[in-house]
Amino acid sequence: MNSANRLTPYLFMAPAIVIMGIALIYPLGYMMYGSLLDWNPSQSIEEAEFVGLKNYITLWGDPNFHESLAVTLIFAFVGVSIELVLGVGLALLLDRNLRGMTLLRTMFILPMMIAPVVVGLMWRYMFHPTVGTFNRTLEALGLPTVDWLGQNALLSVIIADVWQWTPFIFILSLAALQSLPRSALEAARIDGATAWQQIIHIKLPLMMPVLIVTGLLRLIDAFKVLEVILVLTEGGPGLSTEILALRISRTATEFRELGVAAAMSNYLLILLMLLTAAMFTLSRIQEIRANRVRAAAEEDS
Amino acid sequence: MPEIHLSQLVKRYGKTEVLHGIELSMAENEFTVLVGPSGCGKSTTLRMIAGLESVSDGEIYFDGKPVSHLEPKDRDLAMVFQDYALYPHMNVARNMSFALRLEKRPKDEIDRKVREVAATLGLSDYLERKPGELSGGQRQRVAMGRALTRDASTFLFDEPLSNLDAKLRGQMRAELALMSQRVQKNMIYVTHDQIEAMTLADRIVVMHGGYIQQEGTPEELFKRPINRFVAGFLGTPPMNFLGANIEQRGDEAFVAGDGFALRLEGAQADAAKKHSAREVTVGVRPSDIDYAPDAPSDRALTLQPLVSEYIGAQSVLLCENKAGNVTVEVKSETPVALGEPLTFAVNPERIHLFDRQSEAAL
Numbered sequence: 185m186n187s188a189n190r191l192t193p194y195l196f197m198a199p200a201i202v203i204m205g206i207a208l209i210y211p212l213g214y215m216m217y218g219s220l221l222d223w224n225p226s227q228s229i230e231e232a233e234f235v236g237l238k239n240y241i242t243l244w245g246d247p248n249f250h251e252s253l254a255v256t257l258i259f260a261f262v263g264v265s266i267e268l269v270l271g272v273g274l275a276l277l278l279d280r281n282l283r284g285m286t287l288l289r290t291m292f293i294l295p296m297m298i299a300p301v302v303v304g305l306m307w308r309y310m311f312h313p314t315v316g317t318f319n320r321t322l323e324a325l326g327l328p329t330v331d332w333l334g335q336n337a338l339l340s341v342i343i344a345d346v347w348q349w350t351p352f353i354f355i356l357s358l359a360a361l362q363s364l365p366r367s368a369l370e371a372a373r374i375d376g377a378t379a380w381q382q383i384i385h386i387k388l389p390l391m392m393p394v395l396i397v398t399g400l401l402r403l404i405d406a407f408k409v410l411e412v413i414l415v416l417t418e419g420g421p422g423l424s425t426e427i428l429a430l431r432i433s434r435t436a437t438e439f440r441e442l443g444v445a446a447a448m449s450n451y452l453l454i455l456l457m458l459l460t461a462a463m464f465t466l467s468r469i470q471e472i473r474a475n476r477v478r479a480a481a482e483e484d485s
Numbered sequence: 486m487p488e489i490h491l492s493q494l495v496k497r498y499g500k501t502e503v504l505h506g507i508e509l510s511m512a513e514n515e516f517t518v519l520v521g522p523s524g525c526g527k528s529t530t531l532r533m534i535a536g537l538e539s540v541s542d543g544e545i546y547f548d549g550k551p552v553s554h555l556e557p558k559d560r561d562l563a564m565v566f567q568d569y570a571l572y573p574h575m576n577v578a579r580n581m582s583f584a585l586r587l588e589k590r591p592k593d594e595i596d597r598k599v600r601e602v603a604a605t606l607g608l609s610d611y612l613e614r615k616p617g618e619l620s621g622g623q624r625q626r627v628a629m630g631r632a633l634t635r636d637a638s639t640f641l642f643d644e645p646l647s648n649l650d651a652k653l654r655g656q657m658r659a660e661l662a663l664m665s666q667r668v669q670k671n672m673i674y675v676t677h678d679q680i681e682a683m684t685l686a687d688r689i690v691v692m693h694g695g696y697i698q699q700e701g702t703p704e705e706l707f708k709r710p711i712n713r714f715v716a717g718f719l720g721t722p723p724m725n726f727l728g729a730n731i732e733q734r735g736d737e738a739f740v741a742g743d744g745f746a747l748r749l750e751g752a753q754a755d756a757a758k759k760h761s762a763r764e765v766t767v768g769v770r771p772s773d774i775d776y777a778p779d780a781p782s783d784r785a786l787t788l789q790p791l792v793s794e795y796i797g798a799q800s801v802l803l804c805e806n807k808a809g810n811v812t813v814e815v816k817s818e819t820p821v822a823l824g825e826p827l828t829f830a831v832n833p834e835r836i837h838l839f840d841r842q843s844e845a846a847l
């Protein structure tokens with residue numbers, strides 16, 4: 185009776201687990217297996233030759249892969265950092281009840297709703313060296329023009345990503361801000377905190393859990409971004425904006441090496457998992473340290 | 486320290502007005518207690534003084550200077566919130582020292598101050614805990630501690646002891662009384678607890694429905710309530726009210742109701758004569774009625790005790806009478822038989838009369 189009771193929850197979870205297993209584990213396993221093959225798209229998976237870890241080893245020493253990895257890391261970390269600063273900053277500014285604020289907030293999140301391909305096209309037009317909005321404006325102001333999608337391609341790509349995804353961080357930060365305990369902020373005002381001190385000492389620390397998750401979601405997303413860059417630069421000039429997702433897709437389609445593409449995907453997956461694990465370990469360590477300090481203090485007294 | 490003056494203070498939330506022109510002066514270093522039923526606007530008044538709520542109309546003056554445009558931090562005050570308002574991410578010590586740390590006081594001074602206050606509040610063992618790991622009463626003490634570490638000139642307390650057990654509450658009350666004698670500060674204190682109000686206050690302000698009903702020393706309010714509401718609000722068990730009419734019989738004035746006629750004395754008799762035949766409500770406190778089998782009928786009520794509530798040295802008798810229910814406070818050893826009509830004497834000097842319609846004291 186007792187053991188039946190304990191098992192009941194798992195029984196109810198079983199359907200979900202089965203579906204998860206099929207939907208998640210199977211494709212993942214397929215990709216794992218594929219990465220161990222020398223496999224080209226015209227072959228079925230049974231015809232492909234098993235080569236063990238060869239794909240991984242080749243990639244490990246491949247300077248093009250290294251460059252692509254570096255571009256991805258720069259793109260993701262720089263982009264997401266800027267987005268965090270801007271998004272949180274905007275949320276702090278707009279967290280007030282003024283007339284018209286709802287409309288303003290809605291407008292801020294519009295970029296997020298536009299399809300990435302359209303965003304890419306839009307920015308490609310605006311970045312155009314001669315007829316683009318930016319260079320025409322610079323010219324009109326008598327300033328030197330910028331070679332947006334040439335020398336500064338990575339920067340331009342980051343700008344487009346920041347434009348599209350800052351709103352995501354903005355809404356989540358705003359939601360976090362508005363659910364902060366009002367009374368704690370009032371107490372801080374009584375305790376003499378200036379607006380800036382309230383942000384530093386009360387708002388940001390209380391928002392931190394939400395910010396960590398938001399940042400993580402954005403990082404994961406940024407590591408996989410494809411369409412905007414494909415439309416904007418196609419990874420060029422040279423390899424300067426060829427992020428991993430793009431390289432993976434080209435490896436699979438242009439170079440026709442499915443095994444290598446799968447191995448590259450797995451590297452990306454490992455990277456993301458490490459990142460996530462690092463985040464959670466970090467917050468866990470902080471928690472443990474706080475507990476230890478407290479335990480010590482309570483033993484003393 | 487400042488002399489605080491609220492001038493025709495009005496608070497509106499949208500169209501609903503919750504404070505209707507509060508006029509109140511608090512002298513320097515006075516301990517003012519705001520009392521009143523739930524929802525009467527005590528917290529709102531306090532929060533407006535603190536600067537957390539905007540002033541819809543009227544003005545607040547500190548030492549004659551209008552302050553309603555000032556931020557809370559520029560008003561030099563400390564406050565204990567009704568809902569504690571602790572910083573959830575800081576431990577008890579950091580909660581209590583937040584203001585001092587913002588002021589960049591030396592670290593050892595902060596440490597000393599926090600330990601000192603924590604000791605008086607019985608929080609020394611919990612300094613490293615976060616608010617989420619404390620009981621309600623402990624959190625309330627942290628809220629109190631956060632205000633007491635401050636060196637502000639005005640202290641605002643919004644029901645600061647409501648969640649403590651009786652013993653702790655007594656200790657804290659004594660602690661507060663001591664503090665208010667020792668340091669020269671303005672204290673404005675909201676409470677539902679009559680004992681707190683009576684023992685701590687230099688002055689009590691009774692509020693009801695967004696109006697001030699009466700203000701004065703605890704004794705004034707207890708002895709000379711200006712209307713039925715104040716009379717019924719202060720004092721436990723509350724005052725008894727009986728419907729009656731004023732009757733003039735020859736040279737003497739009586740209040741007569743269903744089954745009783747009490748003779749009035751002194752100034753009250755003179756006053757009553759001017760209102761002959763007026764419909765009134767008679768108010769008598771339970772402590773001003775006593776069991777006295779031989780009392781003359783013109784100063785006695787015939788009551789039928791139904792229930793006796795033993796509360797230690799005193800017993801509270803819930804009695805019935807033709808005019809309504811009456812509570813009586815007697816010494817516990819008084820021999821009363823439940824269920825039988827008995828004679829109780831009323832102290833004629835302690836009879837309160839209120840106009841039936843306006844409820845104002847005569």
Ligand SMILES: Nc1ncnc2c1ncn2[C@@H]1O[C@H](COP(=O)(O)OP(=O)(O)OP(=O)(O)O)[C@@H](O)[C@H]1O
Pocket residue numbers: 498503521522523524525526527528529530567
């Ligand atoms: N933000 C608000 N919006 C609208 N009405 C409000 C708001 N805050 C308070 N009120 C109303 O104002 C009145 C006074 O509230 P207040 O909190 O001052 O009461 P209180 O005397 O402190 O009561 P309690 O003893 O229960 O704490 C109440 O009727 C309440 O409903």
Ligand SMILES: [Mg+2]
Pocket residue numbers: 527528529567643
């Ligand atoms: Mg209140």
